[in-house]
Amino acid sequence: MKWNRFTVKTKTEAEDIVISTLAEVGIEGVEIQDKQPLTEEDKAQMFVDIMPEGPADDGVAYLNFYLEEDADKEAILKDVREALDDLKNFMDIGEATIEESQTEDKDWINNWKQYFHQFYVDDILIVPSWEEVKAEDKDKMILHIDPGTAFGTGMHETTQLVIRQLKKYVTPDTEMLDVGTGSGILGIVALKLGAKHVLGTDLDPCAVPAVAENKEANQIVDETFDMVIGxxxxxxxxxxxxxxxxxxxxxxxxxxxxxxxxxxVIVNQMKKGAYYITSGILDVKEEVVVEAVKAAGLTVVEVTHQGEWVSVTARKD
Ligand SMILES: C[S@@+](CC[C@H](N)C(=O)[O-])C[C@H]1O[C@@H](n2cnc3c(N)ncnc32)[C@H](O)[C@@H]1O
Structure with missing residues (x-):
């Protein structure tokens, strides 16, 4: 299928508001092209480990969105232009011109699949839906996870650090709370390891369909994994x-x-003797998290590292 690409030229400081405005008229999945260097905080927020040095920032941002060739592009673009014109009355969003180009006649939307193949986290095999499990792997613990809008394929160091801790602490009686569940990967691993029940929470409503799909792909019994958003x-x-x-x-x-x-806050949710497994901590932040854990009355039992990432496991005595 052919796709039309539309590129809105704007300013880097207006990227977020322009993306929200596009979302309001139904345009999702916007690609950002700019020359802004990532700050340490951005890298942590985006869970990007290493970024090559880029060209100097010129304050210009290009936002790409895609429409199928047979979409009613005139009507959609009319809405986009009106929304951007309204926005211009409130703030400087730069030229806000829209350029059209046609992408190659190829399945670009599925191209990223070439970068995601089955892989092991220790002895757990993570397999995307478009790959077969090989006969020799059939007896392994297998997790079916597709990259989606919610974070958590298992490829990231921070997820792997938690998976390794779950292997140590999950028992058949485990009631688990997974804060920031994303794709639900940690909850699904815990259930596969034999946990009794998982409650996942996330700020992002995208986690709801992601968890539902991953539960189904992994034949997780519905009542064993609940979700709340907030x-x-x-x-x-x-x-x-x-x-x-x-x-x-x-x-x-x-x-x-x-x-x-x-x-x-979470200490109040934990039973006596419960374990708190944290991750997503850049090594420069290890000390402040350890201090926060101790200040909350927990005992640090283990600190594990992978690359520049840290996981702190603590117990409520
Ligand atoms: C790095 S992802 C982790 C996903 C998955 N649990 C994993 O380990 O791969 C962090 C998740 O936390 C969510 N999040 C961030 N702040 C949160 C909060 N205060 N409460 C709940 N979820 C939050 C994000 O939306 C995101 O889905």
């Missing part, structure tokens, strides 16, 4: 819904800056 850090209703002193394991592969306010 911020458990400051939403009392979600804390109540999760339940207090209920969990044997809490996992949180989020950023250090989120783990710090999360930790004193």
């Amino acid at each position: 911020n458990i850090i400051d939403d009392k209703a979600i804390q109540d819904q999760a339940g207090y002193e209920k969990y044997d394991i809490v996992t949180a592969n989020i950023l250090a800056d989120v783990l710090i306010p999360l930790t004193p």
Whole structure:
């Protein structure tokens, strides 16, 4: 199928607002091209490990979106232009011109599949839906996960660090709370390791369909993995819904800056003797997370590293 690419020329400081405006008129999946260097915080937020040195930032951003060749492009572009014109009344979004080009007649939307193949995290095999499990691997613990809108294929170091800890601590009685569940990968691993029940939380509503798809792909019994959307850090209703002193394991592969306010809250959700497995911590933030964990009254039992990432596991004594 042929696709038409539309490129909105804007300013780097207006990228977010232009992307939100495009979303309001139904344009999702926008690609950003700019020359802004990533800050340390960006790298952590985006979970990007290494970025090559790029050209100097010129303040210009190009936002690409795609429409199928047979889409009603005149009507869609009319809505986009009107929305961008309205936005121009409120802020400087640069030229906001829209250029059209046609992508090659190839299945670009599926091209990224060439970069995602089955792989092992220790003895757990992670397989995308478009690949077969080889006969010799049939007796392995297999996880079916597709890259999607929610984070968590298992390729990232931070996810792998938690998976290794789950292998140590999950028992058949485990009630687990997975804060920032994303694709649901950690919950699914825990259930495959024999856990009794998982509650996943995420801020991002995209986690709901992602978890549902991954549960189905892994034949997870529906009632064993529940989901709530919202911020458990400051939403009392979600804390109540999760339940207090209920969990044997809490996992949180989020950023250090989120783990710090999360930790004193989550302690109330943990049973005595429960384990708190954190990840998503850049090595430069290890010390502050360890301090936050101790300040919340937990005992640090293990700190593990992979690349520049750190996982802190603590117990509620
Ligand atoms: C790095 S991903 C982890 C996904 C998956 N658990 C894994 O280990 O691969 C972090 C997830 O945390 C979510 N998140 C960030 N802050 C959060 C918060 N305060 N409460 C719940 N989820 C949050 C993000 O939306 C994202 O899905």
